[in-house]
Amino acid sequence: MKLSKNSTPRRQLLAVGGGLLTGSTLALLAFGASGVGATTVPAGGGPIAVMATVGGGPGGKIVVAGAIGDWGTALTIDKNGKPDENGNYVKVTLRKGSFEIDSTALNKKTANPRPQVASDNTCSVSASGSAPVTFFNGTGLYKGIIGTAHLTLTFTGVGRRYPSGPKKGQCKHGDTQPLTMLGTVIGRGTVQFK
Numbered sequence: 191m192k193l194s195k196n197s198t199p200r201r202q203l204l205a206v207g208g209g210l211l212t213g214s215t216l217a218l219l220a221f222g223a224s225g226v227g228a229t230t231v232p233a234g235g236g237p238i239a240v241m242a243t244v245g246g247g248p249g250g251k252i253v254v255a256g257a258i259g260d261w262g263t264a265l266t267i268d269k270n271g272k273p274d275e276n277g278n279y280v281k282v283t284l285r286k287g288s289f290e291i292d293s294t295a296l297n298k299k300t301a302n303p304r305p306q307v308a309s310d311n312t313c314s315v316s317a318s319g320s321a322p323v324t325f326f327n328g329t330g331l332y333k334g335i336i337g338t339a340h341l342t343l344t345f346t347g348v349g350r351r352y353p354s355g356p357k358k359g360q361c362k363h364g365d366t367q368p369l370t371m372l373g374t375v376i377g378r379g380t381v382q383f384k
Contacts, residue, residue, distance in 0.1 A: 235382035240339050242375035248275040250373075252282055257381050258332065260284040264291075287330020293341075295321040300343050313351060313361035318344035325381055332383070339379025347371035 236257035242264055244250035253261040262284035268274040271281065271290075280291040300319035307316040320342040328335035347368040352358050 235335075235337065235380065237378065237380050238337075238339065239378040240341060240376060244345075244373040244375065245371055248273050248277075252284070254282075254284065258284070260286050260331075262288075284332070287328060287332040289325055289328040289332045289335045292324045292326065296323055296341055296343060307346075310361055313349040314347065315349070316344070316346040318342055320377075322379075323377075325379075328383070334384040335381055336384060337379055337381030339377045341375050341377035343373060343375050345371060345373035 238254060238256040238258055240254065242250055242252045244264075248266040250264050251261070252264040262282065265273055265281045265283070266275055266277045267279045267281050267290075268277040269279060271279075278292065278294040278297050280293055282289050282291060296319070299321040300317075303317035303319055305315045305317040308314070320340060322338050322340050325335050325337045325339070348370050349368045350362045350366050352360050352362055
C-alpha cells in the first residue's frame with residue numbers, strides 16, 4: 191500500500207491507500223462454512239473469504255469469516271516484520287491472534303496496473319489486479335496457520351493538478367500524493383492449522 195518519483199504508479203497508489211497487501215498493504219473478510227461468532231478454530235481449518243479496506247497509510251481494517259471468524263487490523267511490513275508501505279508482507283492482528291501474509295505475487299501483479307477507469311479531465315483513476323497470497327507465522331488461536339487465498343486488490347483515487355508553471359491545470363501523475371485514495375482487498379481461500 192506518499193508518492194515518490196522512483197516508485198511505480200501502483201506502489202504510489204497503494205502506499206497512499208495502505209498497500210495491504212502491498213498490500214500495502216489489507217483487511218480480510220472470510221465467508222466459510224463455520225458458524226458465525228465461533229470462539230474456536232474448526233479442527234484442521236477450512237474455507238475462508240477475505241475482505242480488507244486500505245487507505246491513508248500502510249495499515250487498514252480487516253475482517254475474516256469462515257474457518258476464521260475474527261477482525262482487526264492489517265499492516266504492510268517488510269520481510270523482517272518492520273512497517274513498510276512498499277513491503278511484500280502483511281501482519282494481520284486479530285482479536286484472537288495474528289498471522290502474516292506473503293503478498294509478493296499480488297504486489298507483482300499490481301505493480302504496473304492498467305486502469306479500468308481513468309480521466310485526465312478529473313485526474314481520477316481506478317485499477318485492480320488479482321493473485322494468490324499465502325498465510326503463515328500464526329500466533330494465538332491461529333498458531334500453525336498455512337494456506338492460500340486468491341485476492342483482488344482494487345483502488346480508486348483522485349489526483350492533484352499542477353497549480354502553476356507550464357503544466358498548470360494538468361494532472362500530476364506519479365510525483366505527488368493524490369487528494370484521496372481508497373482500496374479494497376477481497377478474496378477466498380482455504381487455511382489449515384498444523
